[in-house]
Amino acid sequence: MTLILQTIVDGLVLGGLYSLAAIGFSLIFGVMNVVNLSHGIIVLIGSYLSYILWRTLGIDPLLSIPLVMVALFGFGYVYQRGLIQLAVDRSSLLASMLVTFGVALMLRNVLVLIFSPDFKSITPSWAFNFFVIGPITVDLVRISALAASLVLLCLLALVLGYTHMGRVIRATAQQDLAARLCGVNARHVYGLTFGVSAAFAGASGAILGIVLPFSPPDEAHWTINAFVVVTLGGVGSPSGALIGGLLLGLISTATSQAIGPAFPNAMMFLILVIMLLVRPAGLLGNAFSGSR
Amino acid sequence: MMMAGGTLPGMLAQGIAAHRGWIALALAALVLLALAPLYLSPFHVRVAQLFLLSAALAIAWSLLGGFAGYWSFGHTAFIGLGAFVAGLVETGWTWPSPALAFAVGLLAGALACALLAGLIAYPILRLRGIYFAIAMLGVAQVLGELNNSIDAFKGTMGIVLPQLAPRAVEPATFYYYLLLVAAAVTLAIGFAVKVSRLGYGLLSIREDEDTARMLGVPTERYKIQTFVLSAVLTGVLGIIYAHSLGFITAGSVYRTDFSLNMIVYALLGGMGTLIGPVIGAGIMVVLTQIVLGRLLDTHMFITGALLVILVMLAPRGIVGFVKPILARWRGGFR
Structure with a gap:
């Protein structure tokens, strides 16, 4: 019983991180149908930025999240308008x-040249604190990672739901022609969406840095994870990403616990x-019209 | 369009007649390539070997990806499956001669690929566009991981494959010729598909699958046939590649970069053509192996930058880039 509970808690923590890392991918996919294979590397750029801030200025990784987000928002906007x-x-x-x-x-090559291909990790002073609830141990690091992920996802949901920018983004996702006819500058919106996506990817990177060690080749892993999360949850919505991410986290910890540490990826x-074949619209079933 | 009754031999004859120039070019290239090991250094023979493998793989991928527009991101599944089934069959029993072992292994590997492709074809080909691409990526990953983690398949331990090259012949040269034959056969099959009814059907699927189906094109059957054909060709190439390596592990044959390279070559050369994948493979192999061979640190950066530049400058591939220029040039002389 303890083992199962512990597995669930670990899975949820990992899942929160997956959700946050995937939401940007999901937004871009939902709004402009672009599959951004550089998503994983943006997550890692977030990790490395937060790493630099922590090493040189001693800024706590959780506090560096806003800085990372601002920097990557700019990067995302320019990347979309200038190249994509x-x-x-x-x-x-x-x-x-x-x-x-x-x-x-x-x-990835640039990151390897600057930071070497070795694993890096961010360990703030409180990294080794933990507390015990009944039979389960929870690291402070993991619980704060989960909390930060959930807060940021809620923030994004609020931004998308209630601000002008969010409304415009959703309108463009639904019908870009209609949005343009209503006076929306679609290209600007695409740029904004990419910016938001990169900002949240970066934030997830900063959080991931305190939970797991990271190195440049990991980027493929994060891109693929994002895709799986989107397929499980459904495209373009924070709630979809949250459900998909949590499920993925649970699945991968449960698989490595029950079958063996080599199998989470295969599972x-x-x-x-199976999801693509049985329910290509994702569990929440929105906006997957292009799949068939 | 006149279909000469629509029978395969009829359409083939018509296709050959219509493409005489290309066929002459291909035969000339074949002769040139057959003579190549005589004057190339061992290093360059290896590069040429890689070129043949890459070009043939890209053509095999193109049957489905280029003609029908179904971009598979996981064709390495068939390279790996073919290589491992062949390897397990060849080393699991004692065979009187390496050649016989290879023949049986080749057959078993090709059969396994056909079986897998046939099994997953119906459900997976109902997915379209990016969803098909990712589902195939998933298939490749699952297969690779299972092969790696289940001990009976020897994915981690690896398999030492029997040496096929006769003692008198340099192995690199031997595999060069084997790959040359395989590449020529793949190209010929690709040509046969392109000029046959199947080829036209695939093109109609790429342009508008629903309309094609409505007009009576058996889209489902065409897609499945092509998928299986593409899988078998990829598997056979994988088996030859595995033998040229001599020793394989799951990591060396289930490689995502194989899957991606097939797409890159086809896209770079020109999607939906037969010469495109060959040109694309040629350019990329020369660039990555010879020009960039010395720049190990920035190798990945330059490959990435090239990819970006090429998509930006020649979005329809080299063929799409050159064709209008050629047409204008020809027009000037008329």
Whole structure:
């Protein structure tokens, strides 16, 4: 019983992180149908930015989240307007995916050159505190990671639901022609969406840095995870990403606990393939019209 | 369009007649490539070997990805499956000669690929676009991980494959010729598909699958046939590649970069053409192996940058880039 509870708690913590890391991917996919294969590398850039801030200025990783988000928002906006949009205009959506893959390769190489391919981790002074609830131990690091992820996801849901920018983004996602007819500058909105996506990816990176060690080649893992989360939960909504992420976290910890530590990835993809075949609209079932 | 009754031999004859220039070019290239090991250094023979493998894989991928527009992101599943089934069959029993072992292994590997493709074809081909791509990525990952983690498949331990090259022949040269034959056969099959009824059906699927189906094109059957064909060809190439390595682990044959490279070559050369994947493979292999071979630190950066530049400058691939220029050039002489 204790084991099961502990597995569930660990799975939820991991899942919160997956959700936050995937929401940006899901937004871009939902709003402009672009599959951003450089998403994982943006997550890692967030980790490394937070790492630099912690090492040089001694800023606590949780406090560095807003700084990382602002920096990556700018990066995302410029990246979309300067490159992705051009690629979509000049060729096809599938080709734009290749561009993002190329960018991922480039940035990964840059990260390796700057930070070496070794694993890095961020360990603030409170990293080794933990507390015990009944039979379960919870690290302070993990619980604060989960809390930060949930807070940020709620924040994004509020932004999307109630601000002008959020409304415009949702309108463009639903019908970009209609939105444009109503006076929305669609390209600007695409840029904003990419900015928001990169900002949240960066935030998840900063949080991931305190939970897990990271190195540049991990980026593929985070991109693929984001895809699985989106497929499980449904595209373009924070609630979908949350459900997908938590499920994925639970599945991967439960699999490594019950079957063996080598199998979480295989299980994850098995579920992904089955989900695509049985319920391509995701569990919440929104906006997956393009799949069939 | 006149279909010459629509029978395969009829359409083939028509196709050959219509593409005489290309066929002559392909035969000339074949002769040139067959003579290549005589004057190339061992290093360059290896590069040429990689080129043949890459080009053939890209053509095999193109049957489904280029003609029908179903981009698979997990074709390495068939490379790995073929290689491991062949390896397990060849090392699991004692065979009187390596050649016989190879023949049986080749057959078993190809059969396994056909079986897997046939099993998953119906459900997975109902997915379209990016969802098909990712589902295939998933298939490749699951297969790779299972192969790696289940001891009976020897994915972690690895398999030492029997040496096929006769003692008198340099192994690199031997596999060069084996790959040359395989690449030529793949190209010929690709050509046969392109000019046959199946090829036109696939093109109609790529352009508008629903309309094609409405007009009576058996889209489901065409897609499944092509998927299985593409899988078998990829598997056979994988088996030859595995033998040229001599020793395989799950990590060396289930490689995501194989899957991605097939797409990159086809896209770079020109999607939906047969010469495109060959050109794309040629450019990328020369660039990555020879030009960038010395720049190990920034290798990945330059490959990525090239990819971005190429998609930006030539979104329809080299073929799409050159064709209008050629047409204008020809027009000027008329």
